[in-house]
Amino acid sequence: xxxxxxxxxxxxxxxxxxxxxxxxxxxxxxxxxxxxxxxxxxxxxxxxxxxxxxxxxxxxxxxxxxxxxxxxxxxxxxxxxxxxxxxxxxxxxxxxxxxxxxxxxxxxxxxxxxxxxxxxxxxxxxxxxxxxxxxxxxxxxxxxxxxxxxxxxxxxxxxxxxxxxxxxxxxxxxxxxxxxxxxxxxxxxxxxxxxxxxxxxxxxxxxxxxxxxxxxxxxxxxxxxxxxxxxxxxxxxxxxxxxxxxxxxxxxxxxxxxxxxxxxxxxxxxxxxxxxxxxxxxxxxxxxxxxxxxxxxxxxxxxxxxxxxxxxxxxxxxxxxxxxxx
Amino acid sequence: xxxxxxxxxxxxxxxxxxxxxxxxxxxxxxxxxxxxxxxxxxxxxxxxxxxxxxxxxxxxxxxxxxxxxxxxxxxxxxxxxxxxxxxxxxxxxxxxxxxxxxxxxxxxxxxxxxxxxxxxxxxxxxxxxxxxxxxxxxxxxxxxxxxxxxxxxxxxxxxxxxxxxxxxxxxxxxxxxxxxxxxxxxxxxxxxxxxxxxxxxxxxxxxxxxxxxxxxxxxxxxxxxxxxxxxxxxxxxxxxxxxxxxxxxxxxxxxxxxxxxxxxxxxxxxxxxxxxxxxxxxxxx
Numbered sequence: 001x002x003x004x005x006x007x008x009x010x011x012x013x014x015x016x017x018x019x020x021x022x023x024x025x026x027x028x029x030x031x032x033x034x035x036x037x038x039x040x041x042x043x044x045x046x047x048x049x050x051x052x053x054x055x056x057x058x059x060x061x062x063x064x065x066x067x068x069x070x071x072x073x074x075x076x077x078x079x080x081x082x083x084x085x086x087x088x089x090x091x092x093x094x095x096x097x098x099x100x101x102x103x104x105x106x107x108x109x110x111x112x113x114x115x116x117x118x119x120x121x122x123x124x125x126x127x128x129x130x131x132x133x134x135x136x137x138x139x140x141x142x143x144x145x146x147x148x149x150x151x152x153x154x155x156x157x158x159x160x161x162x163x164x165x166x167x168x169x170x171x172x173x174x175x176x177x178x179x180x181x182x183x184x185x186x187x188x189x190x191x192x193x194x195x196x197x198x199x200x201x202x203x204x205x206x207x208x209x210x211x212x213x214x215x216x217x218x219x220x221x222x223x224x225x226x227x228x229x230x231x232x233x234x235x236x237x238x239x240x241x242x243x244x245x246x247x248x249x250x251x252x253x254x255x256x257x258x259x260x261x262x263x264x265x266x267x268x269x270x271x272x273x274x275x276x277x278x279x280x281x282x283x284x285x286x287x288x289x290x291x292x293x294x295x296x297x298x299x300x301x302x303x304x305x306x307x308x309x310x311x312x313x314x315x316x317x318x319x320x321x322x323x324x325x326x
Numbered sequence: 327x328x329x330x331x332x333x334x335x336x337x338x339x340x341x342x343x344x345x346x347x348x349x350x351x352x353x354x355x356x357x358x359x360x361x362x363x364x365x366x367x368x369x370x371x372x373x374x375x376x377x378x379x380x381x382x383x384x385x386x387x388x389x390x391x392x393x394x395x396x397x398x399x400x401x402x403x404x405x406x407x408x409x410x411x412x413x414x415x416x417x418x419x420x421x422x423x424x425x426x427x428x429x430x431x432x433x434x435x436x437x438x439x440x441x442x443x444x445x446x447x448x449x450x451x452x453x454x455x456x457x458x459x460x461x462x463x464x465x466x467x468x469x470x471x472x473x474x475x476x477x478x479x480x481x482x483x484x485x486x487x488x489x490x491x492x493x494x495x496x497x498x499x500x501x502x503x504x505x506x507x508x509x510x511x512x513x514x515x516x517x518x519x520x521x522x523x524x525x526x527x528x529x530x531x532x533x534x535x536x537x538x539x540x541x542x543x544x545x546x547x548x549x550x551x552x553x554x555x556x557x558x559x560x561x562x563x564x565x566x567x568x569x570x571x572x573x574x575x576x577x578x579x580x581x582x583x584x585x586x587x588x589x590x591x592x593x594x595x596x597x598x599x600x601x602x603x604x605x606x607x608x609x610x611x
Contacts, residue, residue: 031389031573032372034379037458041449061596065603073607104446107427115582118450119426164600172592179588180581181453182420190584194592202599228606232599315453322570324456324579 029319036321037182039312045098049091050174050304053125054201055208055297056087060128060167062205063135067160075217076225078139079209084163085136088129095125117177124169131163171201183311184320188250192243193307199236203229204300207275211293214286222289226279229296233272240268250320253313254306263306271299333525336436337502338560339511340527341410342534343572344545345518348374348408352386355513359498360385379573380411382463382493386510387411391571409563409572410510410519413438413459413495414549416580417557421494423582424454429492436524436560437497445491452492456556456578463490497561524560531564538564548574555580 030036059080066077096105109126113119134154141150175194178186186193206229213222240263244255254260275292278284284291314320357364362383370376373390380387388410395403419438422430429444430451440451440460451460498508506512511521520527531547538545545566549559556578569576 030570031391032370032375032378034372034573035458036573036575038381038452038455038461040453041462061600061603065600065607068604068607076607099446099448107429107444107446108448110444111426111428113426113428115423115585116426116450117585118424118448122426168593168596168600172589172596175592176585176588177450178453180585181424181450182456182458182579182581183453186453187579187581187584190587191591194588195595198592198595198599202596224606228603231602231606235595235599311453315458318570318573321458322575323577324575326579326583 030322031318034318035316036318037315039315040181040183040308042098042308045094047301047304047308049094049098050197050307051204051301052087052094053091053174054171054197054300054304055204056084056091056128056132056201057167057169057171057198058202058205059084059087059209060132060163060170061202062209064160064164064167067156070156073221075213075221076209078143079212079217080205081132081135081139083205083208083212084128084132084167088125088132091125095122117173117180121170121173121177124166124173128163128166128170131159131166134159135163168198172198178307178311181311182321182324183314184250184317184325185247185253185314186307186311187325188247189243190325192239192246196236196239196243196303199232199239200300200303203232203236203272204297206232207293207296211290214289214293222286226289226292230276230279233275233296237268237272250314250325253317254310259306259310259313262302266302267299267306271296271302334436334523335434336524336560337497337522338415338437338524338527338562339412339497339508340520340522340531340562340564341412342518342520342531342564343407343409344538344543344564344566345516346388346408346410347516347518348388348390349515350377350388351513351515352410352510352519353377353384353388355509356386356495357384359501359509360496380413380459380461380494382461382490385412385493385495389572391567393571405567407567407571409565410514411572411574412510412561413497414457414556414562415495415497415560416457417560418555418580420454420456420556420581421451421460421492423580424450426450433499435497435499435502437499437502438494439496439499440492440494442491442493447491449492454581456575456581460492460494463493495561524558527562531562534564538566554578555583 062076062080063084066073066080070077096102099105108122112123137146138151138154140146141148172194175197179190179193206225210222210225213225244251275296278288278292281288365377365384368376370378373392375390377384377387388408391405391407393405395401415437422432422438426448427444427446429441431439431441433439447462449462452462501508507521511519528550535545535547543566545564547562548565548569549562565572
C-alpha cells in the first residue's frame with residue numbers, strides 16, 4: 001500500500017496542507033493521507049445481488065398490481081410470477097457464492113436481528129420465497145403444467161399482499177443496508193439511496209416483464225408496463241440528480257471522474273433517457289421494447305456497481321470520514 | 327462519574343498518548359500473544375509508522391504524528407506525538423449491530439468480541455465501523471505453519487477459503503478470563519496503555535487531564551462524555567491534538583441511526599410506485 005498516491009491539495013482548508021515546504025500533507029490535516037475507514041470487500045456477487053434483488057422485489061410489486069384484476073391482467077401476472085420465482089431462487093445462490101462456501105450461509109439463520117439490515121434482508125429473502133413459490137406453482141397449474149388443484153391451494157388475497165410488501169422491502173432494503181454504514185457517500189444518501197434503489201428495481205422489473213410480455217403477451221399490457229417504467233425511471237432520474245446536489249463534495253466518488261461519466265452514460269442516458277425516447281417513437285413495436293428493456297437493465301446494473309465502487313473510494317477519503325454525516 | 331467505586335463491570339483501556347514513547351512493544355506483544363502474522367517489511371516513509379493502520383490481524387497500531395514547526399514559529403512548536411491505537415470497544419458498536427450472524431457479541435467484560443467460528447465472512451461489519459478498525463482477514467495473511475488458526479479461536483476451515491473471517495482486538499478476552507492484563511498493556515513500559523475497570527480509568531484519566539492542563543498542555547479525553555451516538559468508548563484516549571491528527575474521526579456516527587430514515591424513504595417510494603402502477607393499469611379500460 002502506497003501512502004504517496006494522494007498528494008496534498010493546495011486548496012484544502014486544513015492547516016499545514018498548503019505550506020509548500022515539500023513535506024507531506026501534515027498530520028494536523030490528516031494522518032499522512034491514510035484512509036480512516038476500511039473499504040467494503042464486496043465485489044461482483046454483491047453488485048449482482050443488489051441488481052437482481054431489486055428486479056425480484058419489483059416483480060413482486062407487479063404481481064400485487066396484476067392480481068388486483070387477475071383476469072384482465074393475466075399476461076402480467078404470468079410473467080411477473082415466473083420472474084419473481086426464478087430470481088428468488090437465484091438470489092440465495094449469488095449470496096452464497098459471495099460467502100465462498102455454501103454452509104456459511106447457514107450462520108445467517110442462527111438469529112433474527114432487527115438492528116442488522118443484513119439479517120433483515122436474509123429473512124426477507126427467505127420469507128419472499130414462500131409466496132413467490134406458491135404463486136409460481138399456482139401459475140404453472142393454470143398454464144397446464146401442474147395439476148389443476150394446486151392453483152386452488154394459493155390463498156390469493158393474502159399472497160398477493162405478502163408478495164407486494166416483502167417485494168417492496170427486498171427492492172429497498174439494500175439501499176438501507178449500504179447507507180447504514182460509516183461510508184460517507186452512502187451515509188449522506190440515507191434517504192436517497194433506498195428510494196433510488198426502489199425506483200431502479202421497480203423500473204427494472206417493468207422493463208424485464210415488458211420484454212417477456214412483448215414475446216408472449218398482449219400489446220396492451222406491454223404498453224402499460226412501459227408507461228409504468230417511465231414513471232419509475234423518471235423518479236429515479238430526479239432522485240439521482242437531487243442526490244448529486246445534496247451530497248456535494250461527499251458525492252464526488254459517485255458522480256465525479258470516470259465513474260460519474262459511466263453512471264451518466266449507462267444509467268441516466270442509456271438506462272433512463274434513451275428508453276423514454278424509444279417509447280416516443282411511432283414505430284419499432286416489440287423490438288423497441290426489447291432494446292429499451294436491455295438498456296434499462298444495463299443501467300440498473302451500472303447503478304448498483306456505482307453504489308458499491310463509490311463506497312470504496314469514499315472510505316479512502318480521511319477528510320470525509322472524519323466528520324461523518326448524521 | 328467522579329466516584330472511585332465502580333458502577334460498571336466494563337473493562338477497557340485508557341491510552342494516555344502523552345506517555346507513549348513509540349516503542350511498539352504493544353504491537354509486538356499483541357502479535358505474539360494472539361499469534362497473528364507479521365505485517366511485512368514495507369517501508370512507508372510516513373515517519374516511523376510502517377504499520378499504518380489497524381487491520382484484521384493488526385490489533386494495536388502505534389501512530390507517529392510528526393509535525394515540523396512552521397518556518398516563522400519557534401522550534402518548540404514542533405510536534406512529535408505517538409499514540410497506540412486499538413479497537414474502541416464502543417458502548418454502541420456499529421460492527422456488533424451490523425453483524426447478521428451474531429458472531430460479534432458483547433462479552434461479560436462489556437467488550438466487543440468476534441466469535442471466529444460463527445463469523446461467516448459476510449463483511450458487513452467492515453464498513454459499519456465508524457473508526458475503520460475491523461477488517462476481514464485476507465486468505466493471503468493466513469499461514470497455517472504459524473499456528474495462527476490452531477488455537478481454536480479462529481475458524482480454520484473458514485479462514486482458508488475466500489474472504490476469510492473478520493478480525494479485530496479481542497481485548498485479550500482469553501487473558502481476561504484468566505485474570506491477566508491484556509498483552510499490550512502488560513508490555514507497555516511507560517503505562518501509556520492502562521487496563522482496568524472503565525469507571526476507575528475515567529477517574530484516573532480526568533485527574534491526568536487536570537494535571538496536564540495545569541502544566542499548560544492542551545490535553546483532553548477522546549471517547550469520554552463526547553455526546554456521540556457511539557457512546558463512551560471502553561478503549562478511550564488522552565490526546566493533545568485534534569482527533570484527525572491521529573486518524574480518529576472528529577465526529578463518529580453510529581451507522582444504525584440512519585436506518586429509520588432509510589426504511590421510511592424506501593416505504594414511501596414503494597407505496598407511491600404501487601399506487602402509480604394501480605392507476606396505470608386501471609386507466610383507459
